[in-house]
Amino acid sequence: MSRLIIRKVAVLGAGVMGAQIAAHCANADVPVILFDLPAKEGPANGVVDKALAGMKKLDPAPFAAKDRAQYVEAANYGSDLARLGECDLVIEAIAEKMEWKLDLYAKVAPHLKAGAIFASNTSGLSIEALATGMPADRRSQFCGIHFFNPPRYMPLVELIPIAATDAALLDGLEAWLTTHLGKSIVRAKDTPNFVANRVGVFSILAVLHHTARLGLAFDEVDLLTGPRIGRPKSATFRTADVVGLDTLVHVLGTMQATLPDDPWCAHFRTPEWLQALIAKGALGQKTKCGIYRKQGRQIQVLDLHLQDYRESGGEVLPEVAEILKLKNPAEKFAQLAAHPHPQAQFLWSIFRDVFHYCAVHLGDIADSARDIDLAMRWGFGWAQGPFETWQAAGWRAVAEMIRDDIAHGRAMSAVPLPAWVFERDGVHAPAGSYSAAEDSLKPRSALPVYQRQLYPDRVLGEAPDDRGETLWENAGVRLWRRADQDARIGIVSITSKMHAVGEEVMDGLLEAIARAETDLDGLVIWQPAPFAVGANLQQVGEACRAGQFELLERMVAKFQRTSMTIKHAQVPVVAAVQGMALGGGCEFVMHAAHRVFALESYVGLVEAGVGLIPAGGGSKEFALQAHTLAQRAAGGDVFPYIQNAFQTIAMATVAKSAQEAVQLGFGRTGDDILFNANEILYAAIRRARALAESAWRPALVNPAVTVAGRNGIATCEMMLVNMAEGGFISAHDYRVAKAAATALCGGEVDTNRRVSEQWILEVERAQFVELLKTEKTQQRIAHMLETGKPLRN
Structure with missing residues (x-):
């Protein structure tokens, strides 16, 4: 081809x-x-x-x-x-x-x-x-x-x-x-609304029908149909507002006009309340009023009983909430179907009717069950597709429950389940996914482009991924390789929760790099998103409360040593980045020999949010960048290049794409940016091989970095004074930002003095530890751990 x-x-x-x-x-x-x-x-x-x-x-x-x-x-x-x-x-x-x-x-x-x-x-x-x-x-x-x-x-x-x-x-x-x-x-087949919208809109119709049948409120339904059942936070009615109520009605109209023989066609109609909203121009988010609206700071929801908007609230019955927490899907569905409360009956009903609809129409609208499940994941943000959910809950048992509800008139349509449903134990198997049109299991596409996806999105029951050969591991990282790609290129994956960087991760990375230098030709740091969310704040917070500041200084020194080991390893270390790479994770990325980014990578030095500064070498890397750029400019003044870095660190700026990450200095112009995140490991392994084959050598430690010194710090302070006087930053924000300026400018030294990389590392480490000793930084850390949100104190 x-x-x-x-x-x-x-x-x-x-x-x-x-x-x-x-x-x-x-x-x-x-x-x-x-x-x-x-x-x-x-x-x-x-x-x-x-x-x-x-x-x-x-x-x-x-x-x-x-x-x-x-x-x-x-x-x-x-x-x-x-x-x-x-x-x-x-x-x-x-x-x-x-x-x-x-x-x-x-x-x-x-x-x-x-x-x-x-x-x-x-x-x-x-x-x-x-x-x-x-x-x-x-x-x-x-x-x-x-x-x-x-x-x-x-x-x-x-x-x-x-x-x-x-x-x-x-x-x-x-x-x-x-x-x-x-x-x-x-x-997709050329059928009305194709695959995702056909199933997704029917799912919305089922929600509309059972919301009205059981007398539930819109905000109550959104609490039930969001993350609790593996759906996006916007759930159902908020999603309708985002998509546009007029768009939803248009799609409903298409189904009504083009599917007159569909067994569910009686439900392909627009409710009167929805027609009324559209008639008065309340189309959802784009008109700032739909099923929901914002009045000042208050989010209001349409209440059909009141015929007006009220403050959004609602709650899930504790018994129903407990059922939804069950790990066993079969037990969960059985309890929902048996529980008399309207919320439980609502949940069982919407799942049952979507299962029923998908089974009847599988042969008409999709090549296989895999296409329906992946379409709903990729197009509607469902954690699992309908067939996956059904199969996980026990295929035959759920099929019998659906058949019983159809027989007793409880389902939205009286059409029977197809015969194939009762002839199988599920639709997904290692050999492929069921095609009703062909009555066979169909494997995945064999197009060459998919050979680049080493870990594609899999459906439940499909053949498991090759997890490679483990070469070494500890509690924080796993060093492994894939023999089918390049057995001489190792992969090191951070395995801690949210890939936070604690002692075990640093020890693991140091050991993995040492082993790679001896036994491998290159190393890729990769794990599914997030890449890494920074230092393990739990460990830092505990040490602060215990007053173990010497321990913390040693921890920061090890963090710096880990970053420098990544940078100066005797084999190329390539960072394959997807999702968040924040704080210490960003610093590891900055020190890699090369970066392969997924476009949707959100990279930043966010330490200011907890009253700290980058001290894993991030400040030092920006100082080095300024030094390098200044050498090429007339006059050789480093401060113009420090200024942008100072604003980036002080404002805890996070790049909203890999392209922005490069522009902000978290990456380099020659880095790779891939649009499909499933391809980054494949590309990173090959990039590591190319570097190894090109006689790559690590950067030398620079003994003479020109820094902005006292004048640079003073210039940064001038900006801070104006912001403080204007009420834009607090006194502690000022202190944190000045610490960042001090690290970036190489400390309280003469302007344009030449210092070593190690000198800058020691300055940033000293500033970091001094901030840790302050009450307000400790409060910020505690607040972040408790709420997940930054504190402005």
């Missing part, structure tokens, strides 16, 4: 989805032309210009770094259609109206580049029907490509071919989306 090359993308439609798809392509270094209608007033590209300006204000941000916006060009259908000829991929993302889309296709088709892929980002319209709007000779390059909102963060993309779609083109597009945009792909 020849590799698909996409040099430029066009996106048609600058609405919420179109603009954010364009932003994510720009994140991936793919230039984009974003089209929309010519503006009725002002500049012709005003519609797109407004969309681009709006994206810069969004949080979470569609752009992974601010400079990405420059790679999206504004265009309009009136004067710029010829520019479509520059693009290898054109994604249509206009409103979900068939006639509008077909009209646009007729206008753009003559301008498409030969061989360019044209794809519709519809959430549920028929792809075959849309294809009729394309010339017959272009239909082999046409398909559906359904992104989920927000496109940067939601992993799922559904690919929907038509009968004429070129199979090799679709394979190439799947590989490109997987690696270049970091997406998780489900091949």
Whole structure:
């Protein structure tokens, strides 16, 4: 199969989805032309210009770094259609109206580049029907490509071919989306709402039905349908507000119009209260009013009994809460089904009806049960898909419970479960996942791109992952290798809770590096997200309470020694970073020979939040960066390069992407940034091998680092004085920030004095320990341990 090359993308439609798809392509270094209608007033590209300006204000941000916006060009259908000829991929993302889309296709088709892929980002319209709007000779390059909102963060993309779609083109597009945009792909059938929305919207319908049937409140239901059952915090009704109530109703309308023979079609209708909200423009989050609204600081929820909003609250019955804590899924479902309280009956009912729906429609909507389960995980944020949940709870026992409820009229539909349900003990097995259409187990995709995913998302019951050969381990780390990748490249994984760095982790890393220097060619630090959340505050807090400051100083010295050992190891140490790398975790990352980041890596030196400064070598690394940059600049003044680092540390700034991490100095320009987190271990192993093969040598310890000294500290203090006088920082914030300035500037020495790396390490360690002795820092540490939130004292 020849590799698909996409040099430029066009996106048609600058609405919420179109603009954010364009932003994510720009994140991936793919230039984009974003089209929309010519503006009725002002500049012709005003519609797109407004969309681009709006994206810069969004949080979470569609752009992974601010400079990405420059790679999206504004265009309009009136004067710029010829520019479509520059693009290898054109994604249509206009409103979900068939006639509008077909009209646009007729206008753009003559301008498409030969061989360019044209794809519709519809959430549920028929792809075959849309294809009729394309010339017959272009239909082999046409398909559906359904992104989920927000496109940067939601992993799922559904690919929907038509009968004429070129199979090799679709394979190439799947590989490109997987690696270049970091997406998780489900091949969907051309059925209404495809896979995730078909099941997800039915799940919402089941919640709506049973909420009304049992007389539950919306906020009460959200307490039941969030993390307690493995769903996102936004649960059901908050999610509806985020998605948009009008969007939800549109999808419901699509199901009602296109699925008249569905056994559940009687439920494909919009409740009157939801119609009323939309009629008055209360569409959810985008209008700041929907099922929920914010009044001042108070979150209010619609109460149908009061016909008005009230303060959001609600509670879960303690007995039901205890059932939900049960570890045994079979016991949990049995108790929910048997408990008379409406909350328990509600939970059993929504699970039962989704299981029932998925079983009946599996052959119609998906190639296998795996596709449904992964689509719900990736598209709706469920911890487990419906078939996984069912299988974990005891396939046959739950099937009998569902059959009994159907027989007694308790289910939402009277249609019987398919015969295959009672012929099996589950749908997932080591050999594959069940396909109802083919009545067989189907293995995973064999596309070469998936060989890069050493630990892909697995479904319950699937063949387990290869965990490699353990070479050595202690209570904090495991040193291991995968013989199928490169047996001479070791992998060291932090195994402590949340991958916090305590004594056992430092001892483990030191031992692992020593063993790697003797027996291996390179080392990769990798573990599933988070990478590491920093020092073990529990250990630090206990030592503070016991007044063991000499012990703490020794601990910090060991932390510094661990960082320096990572940096100066005699084999290349590559950090493979995904998720949070905070505090000491960030310092380990900064000291690695090379970094392979997942795009969604959140990296920062956050010690100021607990009244401390970076002392695992982070301050020293920023001082070294300033020294190196100053050597290349006229005059050689280091302070301009210290200033940004000072603000970053004092404000405890966390990079919101790997691209920002590099810009802030936590990484380097030559580091690798991968969009698919499942590929970073594969890439890191190969990066370590490449370094080993290129006669790599560790950086020498610098004996002469030019530091900003007293003048640098004084200049930083000037900024602090202004902030303190303005009431923006407390007296202790001032003290912490001055300690950071002292470490970054090399201590109270003459400006432009040359000191060693070890000198700076000793300065940052001394400042760190002095802060630990203060009452207010101890209060901050205690508060963080108790609440998980920083204290401003």
